[in-house]
Amino acid sequence: MSLASYLADEKLSQTIRLFLNVAISFAGSIILFKIMPKFKDMFIRADLKGTDLSKKNKIQIPEAYGVISGAFFLIVTFLFIPLRFYETLAFNKELSHHQFIEYLAALLSIGCMIFLGFADDVLDLKWRDKLLLPTVASLPLLMVYFANINSTTIIVPYPLRPWLGYAMNLGFLYYVYMGMLAVFCTNAINIYAGINGIEVGQSLVIAFSVLISNLIEFNGPFRDNHIFSMYLIIPFIACAIPLFLYNKYPSRVFVGDTFCYFAGMTFAVVGILGHFSKFLLLFFIPQIFNFLLSIPQLFKFIPCPRHRMPKYNPETDLLEPSVVQFYDKDLSKISQLIFKVFRLFRFIRVTEKLDDKDKKLVQYESSNFTIINFYLTVFGPKREDQLTKQLLTLQIICCLIAFMIRYQLSKLFY
Amino acid sequence: MSLASYLADEKLSQTIRLFLNVAISFAGSIILFKIMPKFKDMFIRADLKGTDLSKKNKIQIPEAYGVISGAFFLIVTFLFIPLRFYETLAFNKELSHHQFIEYLAALLSIGCMIFLGFADDVLDLKWRDKLLLPTVASLPLLMVYFANINSTTIIVPYPLRPWLGYAMNLGFLYYVYMGMLAVFCTNAINIYAGINGIEVGQSLVIAFSVLISNLIEFNGPFRDNHIFSMYLIIPFIACAIPLFLYNKYPSRVFVGDTFCYFAGMTFAVVGILGHFSKFLLLFFIPQIFNFLLSIPQLFKFIPCPRHRMPKYNPETDLLEPSVVQFYDKDLSKISQLIFKVFRLFRFIRVTEKLDDKDKKLVQYESSNFTIINFYLTVFGPKREDQLTKQLLTLQIICCLIAFMIRYQLSKLFY
Numbered sequence: 086m087s088l089a090s091y092l093a094d095e096k097l098s099q100t101i102r103l104f105l106n107v108a109i110s111f112a113g114s115i116i117l118f119k120i121m122p123k124f125k126d127m128f129i130r131a132d133l134k135g136t137d138l139s140k141k142n143k144i145q146i147p148e149a150y151g152v153i154s155g156a157f158f159l160i161v162t163f164l165f166i167p168l169r170f171y172e173t174l175a176f177n178k179e180l181s182h183h184q185f186i187e188y189l190a191a192l193l194s195i196g197c198m199i200f201l202g203f204a205d206d207v208l209d210l211k212w213r214d215k216l217l218l219p220t221v222a223s224l225p226l227l228m229v230y231f232a233n234i235n236s237t238t239i240i241v242p243y244p245l246r247p248w249l250g251y252a253m254n255l256g257f258l259y260y261v262y263m264g265m266l267a268v269f270c271t272n273a274i275n276i277y278a279g280i281n282g283i284e285v286g287q288s289l290v291i292a293f294s295v296l297i298s299n300l301i302e303f304n305g306p307f308r309d310n311h312i313f314s315m316y317l318i319i320p321f322i323a324c325a326i327p328l329f330l331y332n333k334y335p336s337r338v339f340v341g342d343t344f345c346y347f348a349g350m351t352f353a354v355v356g357i358l359g360h361f362s363k364f365l366l367l368f369f370i371p372q373i374f375n376f377l378l379s380i381p382q383l384f385k386f387i388p389c390p391r392h393r394m395p396k397y398n399p400e401t402d403l404l405e406p407s408v409v410q411f412y413d414k415d416l417s418k419i420s421q422l423i424f425k426v427f428r429l430f431r432f433i434r435v436t437e438k439l440d441d442k443d444k445k446l447v448q449y450e451s452s453n454f455t456i457i458n459f460y461l462t463v464f465g466p467k468r469e470d471q472l473t474k475q476l477l478t479l480q481i482i483c484c485l486i487a488f489m490i491r492y493q494l495s496k497l498f499y
Numbered sequence: 500m501s502l503a504s505y506l507a508d509e510k511l512s513q514t515i516r517l518f519l520n521v522a523i524s525f526a527g528s529i530i531l532f533k534i535m536p537k538f539k540d541m542f543i544r545a546d547l548k549g550t551d552l553s554k555k556n557k558i559q560i561p562e563a564y565g566v567i568s569g570a571f572f573l574i575v576t577f578l579f580i581p582l583r584f585y586e587t588l589a590f591n592k593e594l595s596h597h598q599f600i601e602y603l604a605a606l607l608s609i610g611c612m613i614f615l616g617f618a619d620d621v622l623d624l625k626w627r628d629k630l631l632l633p634t635v636a637s638l639p640l641l642m643v644y645f646a647n648i649n650s651t652t653i654i655v656p657y658p659l660r661p662w663l664g665y666a667m668n669l670g671f672l673y674y675v676y677m678g679m680l681a682v683f684c685t686n687a688i689n690i691y692a693g694i695n696g697i698e699v700g701q702s703l704v705i706a707f708s709v710l711i712s713n714l715i716e717f718n719g720p721f722r723d724n725h726i727f728s729m730y731l732i733i734p735f736i737a738c739a740i741p742l743f744l745y746n747k748y749p750s751r752v753f754v755g756d757t758f759c760y761f762a763g764m765t766f767a768v769v770g771i772l773g774h775f776s777k778f779l780l781l782f783f784i785p786q787i788f789n790f791l792l793s794i795p796q797l798f799k800f801i802p803c804p805r806h807r808m809p810k811y812n813p814e815t816d817l818l819e820p821s822v823v824q825f826y827d828k829d830l831s832k833i834s835q836l837i838f839k840v841f842r843l844f845r846f847i848r849v850t851e852k853l854d855d856k857d858k859k860l861v862q863y864e865s866s867n868f869t870i871i872n873f874y875l876t877v878f879g880p881k882r883e884d885q886l887t888k889q890l891l892t893l894q895i896i897c898c899l900i901a902f903m904i905r906y907q908l909s910k911l912f913y
Contacts, residue, residue: 127622132546152618159611160635166642182596189603189639196607197573200614204566207621208541221574225603228580 099312105168106316110323113161117154118327124153125338133206135339139280139397139404139469146336149206151328151344155199158324158347162192162317169316184313190229191317191354195347197222198271202346215275216268219350223267226354227260243497263357266366270356271349273372275342276379279394279457280404280469282333284340285325286477288348291368292322294484295355298364298491307360314359321351334470367487371480375456378432382454386420387411393453395461395472403466406434406452406459413447427454434462513726519582520730524737527575531568532741538567539752547620549753553694553811553818553883560750563620565758568738569613572761575734576606583730598727604643605731605768609761611636612685616760629689630682633764637681640768641674657911677771680780684770685763687786689756690793693808693871694818694883696747698754699739700891702762705782706736708898709769712778712905721774728773735765748884781901785894789870792846796868800834801825807867809875809886817880820848820866820873827861841868848876 128134128147135148170185201218204210210218237259241249255262278284295318299311325348331338356365366373382389388411395404416424427433433452440446452458460476461467467475542548542561549562584599615632618624624632651673655663669676692698709732713725739762745752770779780787796803802825809818830838841847847866854860866872874890875881881889 124622127624131622133621156615156618156635160638163635163638163642166639167645170642182600185600186596186603189600189607189643192639193603193607193610196610196614200610200617201570203614203621204570204617207547207617208538208545210541221570221577224574224577225580225606228577228584229603231581 102169103312103315103319106165106319109161109164109168110320113157113320114323114327117157117324118330121150121153121327121331121338124150133341137281137336137339138392139395140335141399141402146339148339149203149341149343150331150338151340151342151347152199152203152206154324154328154340155202155343155347158320158351159192159196159199161320161323165316165320184309186229187313187358188316190225191358193225194222194267194354195317195350197225198346198350199343202341202343205346206341206343215272219268219271219346219353220264222346222350223264223353226267226357227263230263230357231260263353263362266356266362267350267353269349269376270353270369271346273369273376274349275345276383277372277375277456278345279392279455280473280476281336282329282473283457283476284345284348285329285332286473287371287480288344288352289322289325289329290477290480290484291352292318292325292348294368294487295352295365296322298361298488299359301492310359310361314355314361317351317355321348334473364487364491367490368484370483370487371456371476378427378454378456378459380454381420381423381427382409386417386423387451387454388415390453393455393458395457397469398466401466402468404461404469404472405466406461408450408452410448410450412440413449424449424451431462432459516583517726517729517733520579520733523575523578523582524734527571527734528737528741531571531738532744535564535567535741535745535752538564547755551695551750551753552806553809554749555813555816560753562753563617563755563757564742564745564752565754565756565761566613566617566620568742568754569609569616569757569761572734572738572765573606573610573613575737576731579730579734598723600643601727601772602730604639605772607639608636608681608768609731609764611639612760612764613757616685616755616757619760620755620757629686633682633685633760633767634678636760636764637678637767640681640771641677644677644771645674677767677776680770680776681764681767683763683790684767684783685760687783687790688763689759690797691786691789691870692759693806693869694748694887694890695750696743696887697871697890698759698762699743699746700887701785701894702758702766703736703739703743704891704894704898705766706732706739706762708782708901709766709779710736712775712902713773715906724773724775728769728775731765731769735762748887778901778905781904782898784897784901785870785890792841792868792870792873794868795834795837795841796823800831800837801865801868802829804867807869807872809871811883812880815880816882818875818883818886819880820875822864822866824862824864826854827863838863838865845876846873 125147128150129145133148134145136143137146166188169188198219201222205215205218237256238252238254239259241251241253274284274288277287295314299315299318302308302311305311325344328338328340328344332340352365353362356362381387382393388409390407390409393407396407397403398405413421428435428451433454435449435451437447437449440448452462457472457476460479461472464475539561542564543559547562548559550557551560580602583602612633615636619629619632651670652666652668653673655665655667688698688702691701709728713729713732716722716725719725739758742752742754742758746754766779767776770776795801796807802823804821804823807821810821811817812819827835842849842865847868849863849865851861851863854862866876871886871890874893875886878889
């Protein structure tokens with residue numbers, strides 16, 4: 086059997102291509118691991134550095150290291166282009182043009198996000214920009230979706246069908262949803278941060294979950310979509326693992342916003358172009374919970390300090406919930422309501438005392454509104470490495486639940 | 500006549516699309532001009548700043564400002580995607596898939612180059628990387644060329660046809676040529692720098708020359724290639740003009756390597772995918788001359804100081820050729836030969852004297868090997884704004900010569 090006829094066999098050539106993808110991803114991963122430490126001085130010199138506040142020794146650690154992972158991801162995926170699309174040339178198959186366009190648009194969106202993430206790390210952009218940037222970077226994706234696919238119809242769950250019918254065309258709203266997905270994924274990972282290894286760790290758990298779901302669906306009707314996803318998620322995993330090894334406790338590098346944006350955009354891209362964005366969101370249960378928890382502080386209902394990561398206690402070497410202090414009188418009516426509800430559900434731990442000067446003023450000291458602080462208020466102070474491990478285990482459990490929902494519960498709805 | 504039939508008319512819809520391209524480019528240009536000063540503090544705070552050495556007042560000027568132009572270029576070109584490719588969807592024309600792929604690959608290469616240029620400005624990458632980066636960034640371009648076009652045949656000029664035939668297939672060498680074109684274009688602009696406004700100024704002259712040649716060929720047989728080029732070069736011009744206005748004498752911002760890489764890659768992309776790379780190189784006559792002049796210092800035959808820009812004389816407020824000092828004995832045989840040849844052709848101005856201590860050692864003081872210093876040795880010291888104007892005029896004259904060669908002389912060869 087000649088090479089040409091091998092390649093002409095679509096299923097076989099897909100397997101070969103996947104093998105090639107794994108091979109260059111693996112090679113890239115090894116090289117990345119080797120060369121990563123060499124950039125350290127360059128980052129320190131460029132003032133891309135930070136102090137690990139949760140350690141006894143306050144040493145300078147290079148920051149925004151995710152940019153190296155991101156650059157390697159681009160190199161690996163660029164090199165994969167001829168391996169993936171060789172048969173477009175060899176057999177002039179028009180069919181794969183669509184896939185080629187989607188692949189390029191995916192890389193364009195992810196590449197832009199790495200660039201913008203790095204710009205954020207360097208220039209320290211404003212909050213407003215953090216919402217704007219993923220929107221800009223997801224433009225090529227949405228444009229390609231518009232010009233290439235433009236299917237904005239969703240299948241309606243059983244219980245709602247009497248009212249909405251079997252399928253519903255969301256039209257423009259679907260684009261809004263996709264744009265918001267990119268904004269959500271990038272920022273959800275970015276705000277679930279603050280302890281060694283958590284950003285890359287959670288991203289790796291989600292990426293492996295995506296890969297497993299691709300493998301489960303490999304012989305299903307949407308095979309092409311899932312292979313498309315694998316072509317991106319395998320290089321992502323390959324570039325994230327070396328970073329994790331340097332970023333895990335005790336961190337020798339920080340990953341920066343660059344990595345969070347890079348990871349979030351990669352997930353959004355595979356979710357959107359792989360057509361499993363709803364399933365993808367199920368892997369984000371801890372992130373969604375963290376986002377919901379954070380809303381009162383993100384939207385300034387409750388005062389928000391610059392950093393909300395847990396507080397390091399050098400005497401015990403343990404992390405404790407970090408706190409924010411404010412006065413009762415400073416809260417608006419709606420803020421007071423939100424505060425009461427969060428307190429009622431014990432998402433935050435609150436102590437209150439009367440102000441020393443004005444004995445009528447009530448001063449609150451509340452733990453910050455994040456999943457990490459919530460976890461610490463429930464389970465008590467933890468060593469940093471233990472905390473990361475437990476939160477990543479929680480992430481794994483949530484992803485398992487996601488699979489259960491997808492493959493068991495969803496039968497009730499579709 | 501309905502909108503659909505308007506769009507179905509290919510020539511008419513091309514004109515409409517060009518008009519839309521000009522419209523969003525113009526809008527982007529205005530917005531860019533308005534918001535550019537607002538980023539100043541952000542850059543200074545991020546330590547992206549430098550001192551203008553050719554001024555009496557040594558004030559801090561933000562550096563790497565080209566990144567804002569680049570980001571705007573990406574936004575404008577992203578927004579253009581649905582305007583450009585709407586009919587792919589509306590009439591499901593398979594034909595434009597090729598163009599869509601090329602457009603995305605072009606943006607991917609340019610986007611990568613902006614990202615890598617910015618990384619260079621921030622991290623101060625090594626010389627080696629400056630050659631590697633454009634190669635990496637041009638990968639998508641070459642890959643798409645390979646998968647999509649793969650025409651590596653060139654038309655042989657008349658005088659060589661008896662030996663080589665009418666056409667010659669360069670095969671792999673053609674890819675090497677294209678890769679080197681990207682490396683050359685990015686670095687050629689980067690080393691022709693050092694006085695206010697010269698980087699953006701020369702890029703604008705070249706960009707306008709490309710645009711004019713596109714317009715000349717607009718009704719020719721390669722119409723599509725030239726329209727493709729215009730879709731990129733018009734937004735480029737739109738994003739470069741505001742930058743020029745802030746960068747021209749006296750500079751309020753510096754453009755950084757980011758801009759040089761961004762501009763160089765844009766030219767390489769339109770040259771390669773627009774299939775007029777040889778013609779494009781004719782617009783680079785001053786850059787090629789500067790590159791040839793620089794070879795002895797770039798490849799370390801002659802000692803090369805960190806900066807080779809002209810020296811500012813605060814007493815006269817004029818720029819003079821900057822110099823490098825070295826001993827006769829430190830030059831190898833080949834270096835001595837190169838030095839003699841350059842001296843013979845008066846590309847450099849050399850003074851020599853005997854060393855104070857060892858009366859036999861000859862010490863040379865030579866002007867640096869760049870076009871700017873060469874110009875100053877020929878025409879004498881200049882005020883910085885005058886120098887920029889004269890060098891840009893030279894660039895315009897060279898581009899006019901390029902047009903003459905292309906449309907008159909080439910008749911003798913093809």
